[in-house]
Amino acid sequence: MVADAMELATRALLEANLGLAEQVITGDERIDDARSACEEQAYALLALQAPVATDLRTVLAAIHAAESLERMGDLALHVAKAARRRHPAPVLPEPVNRYFAEMGRVAVQLARRAEEVIRSQDVAAARAIEDADDEMDDLHRHLFTLIMNKEWEHGVASAVDVTLLGRFYERYADHAVSVAKRVVFVVTGRMPGTVSDDDL
Amino acid sequence: MVADAMELATRALLEANLGLAEQVITGDERIDDARSACEEQAYALLALQAPVATDLRTVLAAIHAAESLERMGDLALHVAKAARRRHPAPVLPEPVNRYFAEMGRVAVQLARRAEEVIRSQDVAAARAIEDADDEMDDLHRHLFTLIMNKEWEHGVASAVDVTLLGRFYERYADHAVSVAKRVVFVVTGRMPGTVSDDDL
Numbered sequence: 442m443v444a445d446a447m448e449l450a451t452r453a454l455l456e457a458n459l460g461l462a463e464q465v466i467t468g469d470e471r472i473d474d475a476r477s478a479c480e481e482q483a484y485a486l487l488a489l490q491a492p493v494a495t496d497l498r499t500v501l502a503a504i505h506a507a508e509s510l511e512r513m514g515d516l517a518l519h520v521a522k523a524a525r526r527r528h529p530a531p532v533l534p535e536p537v538n539r540y541f542a543e544m545g546r547v548a549v550q551l552a553r554r555a556e557e558v559i560r561s562q563d564v565a566a567a568r569a570i571e572d573a574d575d576e577m578d579d580l581h582r583h584l585f586t587l588i589m590n591k592e593w594e595h596g597v598a599s600a601v602d603v604t605l606l607g608r609f610y611e612r613y614a615d616h617a618v619s620v621a622k623r624v625v626f627v628v629t630g631r632m633p634g635t636v637s638d639d640d641l
Numbered sequence: 642m643v644a645d646a647m648e649l650a651t652r653a654l655l656e657a658n659l660g661l662a663e664q665v666i667t668g669d670e671r672i673d674d675a676r677s678a679c680e681e682q683a684y685a686l687l688a689l690q691a692p693v694a695t696d697l698r699t700v701l702a703a704i705h706a707a708e709s710l711e712r713m714g715d716l717a718l719h720v721a722k723a724a725r726r727r728h729p730a731p732v733l734p735e736p737v738n739r740y741f742a743e744m745g746r747v748a749v750q751l752a753r754r755a756e757e758v759i760r761s762q763d764v765a766a767a768r769a770i771e772d773a774d775d776e777m778d779d780l781h782r783h784l785f786t787l788i789m790n791k792e793w794e795h796g797v798a799s800a801v802d803v804t805l806l807g808r809f810y811e812r813y814a815d816h817a818v819s820v821a822k823r824v825v826f827v828v829t830g831r832m833p834g835t836v837s838d839d840d841l
Contacts (some may be wrong), residue, residue, distance in 0.1 A: 484701065491691030501684065589798050598789045600797045601804045608805065
């Protein structure tokens with residue numbers, strides 16, 4: 442769901458498409474509900490079954506993953522709201538469109554890979570997600586170079602929009618990595634390090 | 642610890658004080674360690690004691706709170722890093738200084754109130770934290786109005802810094818609210834709604 446949300450939100454952003462933006466905005470409630478349902482189910486399991494070892498780690502990873510995934514939904518929601526706020530004007534000045542097309546592609550791919558890792562519990566695939574996140578960090582850094590460049594001619598308001606939107610994509614990717622790291626923890630029993638760190 | 646970190650980071654920002662910035666940056670590891678220790682302890686309690694009802698909710702709230710608090714530490718770290726990056730130049734153009742002084746004050750106050758709520762389990766005090774967060778949202782909105790104003794004369798790079806820094810303070814406050822909401826859940830048994838939502 443959060444991969445779909447970010448895919449639609451990115452299209453809404455790039456095409457200044459109000460219908461798609463509204464779809465993401467309306468759809469966010471379903472993501473929030475799924476998170477609550479997941480958390481309640483996890484609490485019930487802990488209370489009624491008192492799981493230990495791998496089972497316990499699985500339930501706790503689910504609680505953490507649900508939180509990260511809901512947050513990813515919120516970030517897609519922010520992108521959609523930005524598209525709606527400026528509609529019918531495009532939010533992005535033309536030269537940064539391709540960065541956001543790429544960041545959108547990478548973000549959605551990370552979310553889909555996190556989904557696969559949740560299903561497969563494949564530790565190698567989980568670790569590979571971190572490398573894919575490097576791609577996002579590179580895009581994000583290049584984007585900043587562009588805004589900070591003295592030749593930026595699209596005004597301050599537009600720079601502010603681009604800054605926040607760039608951050609939303611980068612945080613979305615961080616959360617996908619965080620979900621993958623929790624799967625590593627489930628499988629290996631090794632507590633991952635800081636999972637919420639971003640490097641800005 | 643995260644209240645102290647944000648207090649120092651704000652001073653580092655406003656006074657362009659490299660020593661204070663370094664202190665926050667170095668100190669973040671202790672916050673990360675405290676979070677890991679808290680989480681390990683919580684896992685051990687779940688595995689060994691299989692708590693139910695209020696005890697279970699307390700342990701789970703601790704896991705969530707530790708995550709939020711670590712994130713608050715990261716956000717203070719980002720503020721400190723911004724101060725270091727631009728040193729010896731100040732990061733902020735003079736007219737926004739008072740906004741950040743206020744946002745810093747509110748952020749630190751929210752963190753200290755969250756600490757009190759954790760200790761006291763006082764539901765009324767927990768709910769009052771949400772009102773204090775409105776103050777942060779107001780400051781944040783005014784700050785944006787200022788940047789987006791056509792008369793902003795401090796350049797794009799500076800607007801980008803101010804945008805991101807404003808967001809760090811706002812997210813910090815959101816996490817303090819999230820911690821307080823979890824305390825409400827511990828005491829009342831009512832699952833709070835979305836706890837990670839921000840309104841930007």
